[in-house]
Amino acid sequence: MAAPESGDGNNGAARMVTLISSDNTRFEVEAAAASLSQTLQLTILDGGGGGGDGIPLPNVDSATLSKVLEYCIKHAPAAANGGAPNATAVDRAELERFDNEFVNIDQSVLYSLIMAAHNLEIEGLQSLVAKKVADMIKGKSPMEIRRTLGFPDPTPEEQAEMNAHMLEYGWAYE
Amino acid sequence: MLRRKRSKNGAAAAPVEDEIDRLSALPDDALRQVLDLLPANEVVRTSVLAQRWRHLWKSTTVLCVRSEDERSGHVKELREFVDHLLLLRGGAPLERYELWFFGFDDEDVPRVNLWFRHVVMCKVRILRLEILRAAGPNQNPLLELDDLPIVSQNLMTLKLYGPKPGFTTTT
Numbered sequence: 001m002a003a004p005e006s007g008d009g010n011n012g013a014a015r016m017v018t019l020i021s022s023d024n025t026r027f028e029v030e031a032a033a034a035s036l037s038q039t040l041q042l043t044i045l046d047g048g049g050g051g052g053d054g055i056p057l058p059n060v061d062s063a064t065l066s067k068v069l070e071y072c073i074k075h076a077p078a079a080a081n082g083g084a085p086n087a088t089a090v091d092r093a094e095l096e097r098f099d100n101e102f103v104n105i106d107q108s109v110l111y112s113l114i115m116a117a118h119n120l121e122i123e124g125l126q127s128l129v130a131k132k133v134a135d136m137i138k139g140k141s142p143m144e145i146r147r148t149l150g151f152p153d154p155t156p157e158e159q160a161e162m163n164a165h166m167l168e169y170g171w172a173y174e
Numbered sequence: 175m176l177r178r179k180r181s182k183n184g185a186a187a188a189p190v191e192d193e194i195d196r197l198s199a200l201p202d203d204a205l206r207q208v209l210d211l212l213p214a215n216e217v218v219r220t221s222v223l224a225q226r227w228r229h230l231w232k233s234t235t236v237l238c239v240r241s242e243d244e245r246s247g248h249v250k251e252l253r254e255f256v257d258h259l260l261l262l263r264g265g266a267p268l269e270r271y272e273l274w275f276f277g278f279d280d281e282d283v284p285r286v287n288l289w290f291r292h293v294v295m296c297k298v299r300i301l302r303l304e305i306l307r308a309a310g311p312n313q314n315p316l317l318e319l320d321d322l323p324i325v326s327q328n329l330m331t332l333k334l335y336g337p338k339p340g341f342t343t344t345t
Contacts, residue, residue, distance in 0.1 A: 111196040118204045126207060134211035142222045150193030151224065165222045171258040172218035 017049030019069075025062035026054055029069050033076040038121035059119050064112040067105075071125050074098050079124070103132040107150045142166070198226040202233070210236040210269075214259060232262065235269035237293075247276030249305070253285060260292050268293055270300040277307045278317055286337070287320045297328040304335040 015031040019040075031049070035041045040055060049055040057065065078095060103110065110129060117125040136148050142162065146154070154162060166173060209217045209230060214237045220227045239256055241247030252275070271293045278286065286305065293301060309315035321340030 107193055108196060111193070111200065114200055114204050118201055126204070130204070130207040131211055133208045137208070137220065138212060138216065142219060145220070145223060149197060149223075151197075152194065162222050169218060169221065171254050172215055174255065 015050070017044055018052075018054035019049065019065065020054045020056045021060055021062040021065045022058050023062050025065070027062075027065060027069055029073065030076065032080055033069065033072040036072045036075060036079055036122050036124070038123070040120065057120075060116045061112070064109070064116045067109065067113060068116050068120065068122070068125065071102060071128075072122065074102075075124055099128055103128060194224065198224070202230065205230055206234055209234040214239045215255065218259065232264070233266050235267065237268060237270070238272040238274075240272065240274040241276060247274070249275050249278040249282040249286060253282070256289060260289060265296055268296040268298040270302075271296075271298045272302040273305065275305040278305060280313070283317055286317060290319060291322075291324070294324055294326050294329065297326070299328050300331040301329060302331075302333040302335075303337045304333075306336040 016028050017031045017034050019027045019029065019034060021027070031044050034049070035044050040049070043049060043055055060068070075095065078091070103113075105113075110132060113125070114129045114133070117129055133149075137145050140148060205227070209220065212220070217231045217234055217237070221229070221231050237259065239252060239259070241252060246252075256273070273286075273289070286303070290301075290303065303317075305317045307313070307315055307317075315336075316338040317336055318338045319334075319340050
């Protein structure tokens with residue numbers, strides 16, 4: 001839970017770092033926001049990503065990275081306060097509203113986001129996207145889940161396999 | 175990603191096929207994090223979804239067996255489920271285990287004790303047993319846990335609502 005800033009008596013202007021997506025788009029962002037990523041935190045603490053250098057992220061494309069950074073920028077102030085013990089209820093409600101809105105997205109974007117959150121180890125974002133998928137699954141039958149998650153309808157063979165499986169797992173369907 | 179979406183009419187199959195691949199491409203840990211948020215019966219049921227999910231449920235670290243109402247909440251109603259659940263996942267490590275029941279008979283007590291000891295062996299860190307009953311005249315409303323030493327280097331939180339520990343704890 002160490003504060004991500006390097007503590008270099010910066011007066012006024014926040015330190016910026018540059019991240020480079022897999023399709024070579026450069027994103028300039030406050031170090032505090034990028035440091036929500038456990039993967040990036042050490043590099044940034046070591047002074048990386050500044051100046052003209054930039055940190056390459058070969059696994060994250062620009063559309064996903066811009067979405068990830070939107071999350072990080074919004075959550076950085078609260079994270080800097082160590083979970084924001086002095087945050088007001090209004091602040092927390094605002095973050096919650098932001099989060100709900102944030103994951104109200106297409107599945108393909110959601111899955112890219114899960115992958116990126118995982119690669120970059122952004123804890124809050126990992127939980128948020130996991131919860132979104134769990135909410136999509138909760139209380140549904142296997143077929144409904146498949147449709148919700150965007151799976152194609154099963155082929156006759158797959159259907160037969162699913163039926164056999166449900167028979168084997170009868171104990172979980174009572 | 176946004177660009178690729180919604181190909182014009184007729185080509186609907188391709189992007190759909192894509193979703194199952196994209197989801198399958200996610201690392202186990204990411205999928206497990208999803209499963210950890212579901213009640214145990216729904217966790218097991220995800221195994222039917224696709225090959226990718228077949229055995230994932232056995233390695234989730236959170237198991238929450240919770241009955242919704244008093245009628246279906248008796249230990250007996252869920253005994254077969256919990257037995258299968260615990261036996262089939264074997265000794266895979268557990269982070270959190272929760273059992274919520276609304277009723278039990280005296281003969282259920284050894285079974286609950288066995289589950290308790292099993293999950294301690296699975297290195298559970300947070301354990302919560304919420305088991306109550308409306309006791310008859312000569313019945314103990316509390317479920318008594320065995321007076322046996324429980325040794326765990328992993329257990330951090332133990333919450334018992336209803337069960338009465340027959341053991342003492344030291345740290």
